[in-house]
Structures are given as C-alpha cells and as structure tokens.
Amino acid sequence: MNNRLAYHLELLQETLQRLEKAEERESNAVGEEILQQFRDLIDQLTEHRDSAYDTGQDLFNKIGTHNPQIMPAIDRALFWFFGGNCMHFMTDEEITRFQHLDEMSADAEAEGREYDYRSAGRSLH
Numbered sequence: 001m002n003n004r005l006a007y008h009l010e011l012l013q014e015t016l017q018r019l020e021k022a023e024e025r026e027s028n029a030v031g032e033e034i035l036q037q038f039r040d041l042i043d044q045l046t047e048h049r050d051s052a053y054d055t056g057q058d059l060f061n062k063i064g065t066h067n068p069q070i071m072p073a074i075d076r077a078l079f080w081f082f083g084g085n086c087m088h089f090m091t092d093e094e095i096t097r098f099q100h101l102d103e104m105s106a107d108a109e110a111e112g113r114e115y116d117y118r119s120a121g122r123s124l125h
Helices: 003-025 032-046 051-066 068-073 076-082 084-089 092-110 117-122
Strands: none
Touching: 003 032, 003 068, 003 076, 003 117, 032 051, 051 068, 051 076, 051 084, 076 084, 076 092, 092 117
8 A cells, every 4th residue: 555545545544533432422513324424435445446536535525515514624635645536525725735745756766765644734733
C-alpha cells in the first residue's frame, strides 16, 4: 500500500470514529446507514477494489447534498482524494492548495524522497 492511500485510509478511519462518537452522543445524528457506508468504503480501499473510488464519490456527494450537518467532521483531503463531483464541495482556494500538495508529492517521488502526507495536510490548516 502506498503512502497516499495509507494516509487517506487513516483519514477515513478517523472520520468514522468522529461520526460514531457523534452517533453515540445523539441517536440519528449521523445514521447507521452512513456509518456502514464508511466501513464498506474502508474495506473496499483496503482490498484495493476499483469500485472504492466510485463508492467514495457517491458517499461524499450524498453527505454534501443530504447530510451537510456532518460535513465539518470530514477532513477536506477526502473530498480531494475522491475527486469528481466531490470537488463541488471545495472552495477554489482549497483546490489550489491541494494541487500544490500534489505537485510537492510528485516532486518528492521524482527525487526518490518519501512524502509525509500528514505533515503536508496539517500545513493546510
């Protein structure tokens, strides 16, 4: 598993944990269906299924359009990672910053250096 995928899997796990805690505090704050979709998405990515990216786009589009109250619990890097229609929920400034991070990652890879996605992601905040 490459560093980029591992980082985004960590973000998904962290997001799932936040959402599960919210659901524990207030029943139906998130909903079991969304929690299960997160679990399924994590499984699909872990198993390297091609369908994972479509599943991720569908999940984040659903959240953006039908469950905007949980958007603050989701790391913005996940919208960039899944791309497609998910990017409609990002500002132009965010897109520019993520493009820059991707360029830095590509430069590191070309130079044979390891890229620290977590540190780079923190620099966005």
